[in-house]
Amino acid sequence: AAGVIQSPRHLIKEKRETATLKCYPIPRHDTVYWYQQGPGQDPQFLISFYEKMQSDKGSIPDRFSAQQFSDYHSELNMSSLELGDSALYFCASRKGSPGTEAFFGQGTRLTVV
Amino acid sequence: SQQGEEDPQALSIQEGENATMNCSYKTSINNLQWYRQNSGRGLVHLILIRSNEREKHSGRLRVTLDTSKKSSSLLITASRAADTASYFCAGAGSYQLTFGKGTKLSVIP
Secondary structure, three states: OOOOEEEOOEEEEOOOOOEEEEEEOOOOOOEEEEEEEOOOOOOEEEEEEEOOEEEEEOOOOOOEEEEEOOOOOEEEEEOOOOHHHOEEEEEEEEOOOOOOOOEEOOOEEEEEO | OOOOEEEOOEEEEEOOOOEEEEEEOOOOOOEEEEEEEOOOOOEEEEEEEEOOOOEEEEOOEEEEEEOOOOEEEEEEOOOOHHHOEEEEEEEEOOOOEEEOOOEEEEEEO
């Protein structure tokens, strides 16, 4: 069965550069979540989209932005990267009501040097 | 403080023993989900319990939910070395899935 696809799996950027992370949800899933997980930390909710509209916002820095496109894939854009942005970034998707489970991608490991 | 606080944060047991992890949450939820994460890897969904359910079983997993106390527990019976991982609970609201700090379980062969 198709899973949530994230690309790239690994990314190395320098400070002050820009990064774009992509997420392809499971087909027919209408909700996408983005999370950031630092080393040894719990996943922190960044932002979510439902039917291509932003539905909720968590601890996402102003330097980051995200959107969900007409094909339901989502991109997380990160600008003016800082060393502290080094983390695993997860995307998850689910279908329909809040009562359904969310499926996570394998994550993108971003390293800022 | 965050929704989905796990207790204990680290747990070490012998293979074959049962492992119990607790979680508390702060806001209203539609359901509570438990996830497993191997070191540096993706989050794998284990089980979902709805807010109108009190207990749910799946294989060696047993989850309870007490909405009056805003708490949940995950019991893994007859643990195996392969169960070694971090376990997170996450409260699901309308649009947000909020994770807690996780319990790092080590199962010693």
